[in-house]
Amino acid sequence: MTVDRNRLFEQLDPPPGGAERFRARLDAAVSGGNGRRNPVDGWMHALGARRLGATAAGAAAALALVIAVVTRLPSGSAPEEPSDAPTTTAAAAPEAAASNPAPAGGLAEAPELDWLLGRTSTLSGVSVTVRGEEAEIIEVPSSDPRIRVYMVASSSGD
Amino acid sequence: MSGVDEARWIEHYSALEKPLYNVVYRWLWDAAESQDVVQEAFLRCWRIRDRIRDDGFKALVFSTALRIASNRRRRKRLWQMVSLGDVEAALPTTSQAEVLPNAIREAIDGLPEALKRVLLLSELAGMSYREIAAVMRVKEGTIGSRRNRAIALLRERLQAQGVQWNDC
Numbered sequence: 602m603t604v605d606r607n608r609l610f611e612q613l614d615p616p617p618g619g620a621e622r623f624r625a626r627l628d629a630a631v632s633g634g635n636g637r638r639n640p641v642d643g644w645m646h647a648l649g650a651r652r653l654g655a656t657a658a659g660a661a662a663a664l665a666l667v668i669a670v671v672t673r674l675p676s677g678s679a680p681e682e683p684s685d686a687p688t689t690t691a692a693a694a695p696e697a698a699a700s701n702p703a704p705a706g707g708l709a710e711a712p713e714l715d716w717l718l719g720r721t722s723t724l725s726g727v728s729v730t731v732r733g734e735e736a737e738i739i740e741v742p743s744s745d746p747r748i749r750v751y752m753v754a755s756s757s758g759d
Numbered sequence: 760m761s762g763v764d765e766a767r768w769i770e771h772y773s774a775l776e777k778p779l780y781n782v783v784y785r786w787l788w789d790a791a792e793s794q795d796v797v798q799e800a801f802l803r804c805w806r807i808r809d810r811i812r813d814d815g816f817k818a819l820v821f822s823t824a825l826r827i828a829s830n831r832r833r834r835k836r837l838w839q840m841v842s843l844g845d846v847e848a849a850l851p852t853t854s855q856a857e858v859l860p861n862a863i864r865e866a867i868d869g870l871p872e873a874l875k876r877v878l879l880l881s882e883l884a885g886m887s888y889r890e891i892a893a894v895m896r897v898k899e900g901t902i903g904s905r906r907n908r909a910i911a912l913l914r915e916r917l918q919a920q921g922v923q924w925n926d927c
Contacts (some may be wrong), residue, residue, distance in 0.1 A: 602862070603923045609863060609913075610882040615780040615794050620773050623798045627765055630802055 729753055760811040763919065768808070772801050774922060775817065778884040779824055785867055785879050786828040787835075796831065800824035818893035823895070873925040874909035880907055 708714070715722045729751075730734045737754040763771075776797055784793040800823040804811060809889075811819055811866065859883045873895070880891045892899040 602860075602921060603925050604860075604863065604917070605925045606882075609924065612777065612781055612883070613784060613790075615776055615797070616790050619776055619780075619794050619798070620769060622794075623772050623776075623801065624765075624769055626802060627768065627805065630805065631765060714762055 727751055760808040760813060760816055763808055768801070768805055771816070771820075772798075775820060779821060782879045783824055783828045785875075785883070786825070786832055788864060788868075792831065793828070796824055796827045799827055799866045805829075811918070815893065817886075818890060821824040821886075821894045822896075823881065829872070860922075862917065862920040866913055866920065866922070870909055870912055871915050874905050874912065877902055877905040878909035878913065 692707060709718070712722070714720075726748075729738050731753065738751045739754050741750040741752050743750045773788055776794075779800070780793055781798045783796045784790065786798065787793050800820055804816070804820050867879075870878065876895060877891055879887045880894060881888075886894070888899050888902040891902050895902075917924050
């Protein structure tokens, strides 16, 4: 099939009676306020759009504020425990550390971090509690001087 | 266009109806709706006639009509997508559907919108590059290259559908 430019861009006739229909529409527009948008309506419309925008922005800001308050409450409303009540004996061995929870004063105050934070070590020794009773522990020789290994001595035949 | 009366406005309509209709028709492929878009564009411009400069009137009417046509086409496509892409509904319903073969329609339809506007405004509305630039609000220098690209792309698309464009 072959087409030429005239066929491709053929000028088609619009449906007949277009001018008459347009005249009727224009008359209707003119009789309904001279075809111009009522300035008061326009102003109200603009105000409405502006008010809607302001309301949406206000609602978004309020929501953001509520989210910020809610997400900050847990850390802000729980005051930190004073660090003057050590509840456990410091321990360097993993086993001992597992049985001794971190001090309530916060992680930074844990005696295990004394060396890292440049504080004088307060570690006095290692103790392990088994079923509520302090168990005897034996230090096992370690090939690495930086690692100390302890063994819990079986005291009750466990 | 300050001070223009209804009779004069209808004269403007009659003078521009056909070229405007032809451009819009290639957007919507529906005769009745295309004519409605042309009239709607003239009515919208009538409401702001006091602010329209005489030399910018044609560009304003064309750009308004193209904007309305573009929106209606988008809405139509969305509606077709929502209604599970009803192929029958996508086909033109007027007798003019047969006037232009589907191959031509599909080739024009497949052009990118910016290129299609330039091509249709230059070929169907007979507008100069300056007028097209005013309608599209782009620099006049870009119109020529866009038109050339549109023609090349249209030729390619027609060939893909087995239609040879005899450009003489």
